[in-house]
Amino acid sequence: MKRDTYVTDADWNRFLEFSEKLETPFVVINLRTIKKNYIKLQNHFPYAHIFYAVKANPAPEIISLINELGGSFDIASRFELDKVLALGVPPERISFGNTIKKAKDVEYFFQKGIRVFATDSKEDLKHIITYAPGSKVYVRMLVENSTTADWPLSRKFGCHPDMAYDLLVRAREKGLTPYGISFHVGSQQRDIGQWNDAIAKCKYLITSLEEEEDIKLQMINMGGGFPASYIQPTNDLSEYASEITRYLRDDFGDDVPLILLEPGRSLVGDAGILVTEVVLISRKNNTALFRWVFCDTGKFNGLIETLSEAIKYPIVTSKDHPAAKKGEVILAGPTCDSVDIMYEDYKYSLPLDLKVGDRLYWLSTGAYTTSYASVEFNGFPPIKMYIME
Ligand SMILES: Cc1ncc(COP(=O)(O)O)c(C=O)c1O
Known part of the structure; x- marks a missing residue:
């Protein structure tokens, strides 16, 4: 294992000087690397809106940096929300991405000005209908990713596309805006083709909703899954970007919906x-x-x-x-x-x-x-x- 394939000599020397006197154990975060990663991701996906998945590392300095860079935030709980708002992030740049939440948390988010909610079940949608009236709602779709993602997120989150369809129809009936579809192909996903399958399912769902229900979804949230540099090799981010962009063009032509990304690991x-x-x-x-x-x-x-x-x-x-x-x-x-x-x-x-x-x-x-x-x-x-x- 060669250290300089992961950390440049300049960064390594700066880190050694910074950390030499500190008592172990500890983690040192290099903010410059996060800035570089953010800019790289944005350059590779110039059409996408980046929602940082705060759970990956909720350090205030990281949140403030991403806020300054114009990023948005995927929030998992009331506590993350309080933290991000206290650091001056406007509510329009926040979405409540956790599909497992209490009714009173939905109400809390709504009171704080959040108007974008993820869901994947009837029960949860009921809470959004009641406590976040008129909000945008997107449905997380179940995707299988357990063999090629090093940290899979399947099974627990998302619902079958048929149910996603029903939830979006119900959302409109109850005065919410059916906003889009999300998926997460699994964290540290080493098989880029997983996005192809997921995007194809989104296409199918979007077309069916439009043709059968006159519901025009606006966005696809493609989640995280982009790699950090560990021992198991991955393709470069540029490869992910060019392939995924091609999948989107193949399926949607010139009518690609608004694309959201929710990177955690790949940024920090x-x-x-x-x-x-x-x-x-x-x-x-x-x-x-x-x-x-x-x-x-x-x-x-x-x-x-x-x-x-x-x-x-x-x-x-x-x-x-x-x-x-x-x-x-x-x-x-x-x-x-x-x-x-x-x-x-x-x-x-x-x-x-x-x-x-x-x-x-x-x-x-x-x-x-x-x-x-x-x-x-x-x-x-x-x-x-x-x-x-
Ligand atoms: C809803 C959601 N979005 C984004 C992420 C971030 O994924 P990653 O760290 O693979 O970028 C996660 C990770 O758990 C997640 O649950």
């Missing part, structure tokens, strides 16, 4: 470096082939996406140098739960002279790390985050 993932210190190195018997390397943070405090070894972060150590001899390890966290093993099947090779107290740098850890950290498991406080301007 590469901006983070999580730093841990080695607490213990041991072997389980005298002839064991692998060393266990225990770090001062793990699954419960920043590294939850190593569940099932789903996300494989690039890792470098303070002992990495070109001539370093390496051996395979099992990587585990510090808590007294045996689930707290990050990688056991997939073997990382770390320097043989790695010692207690050395640092491990987990690259591309800006997304879904700090926001997922537990509050006090084994007494450990949630992992700290520092922002590098």
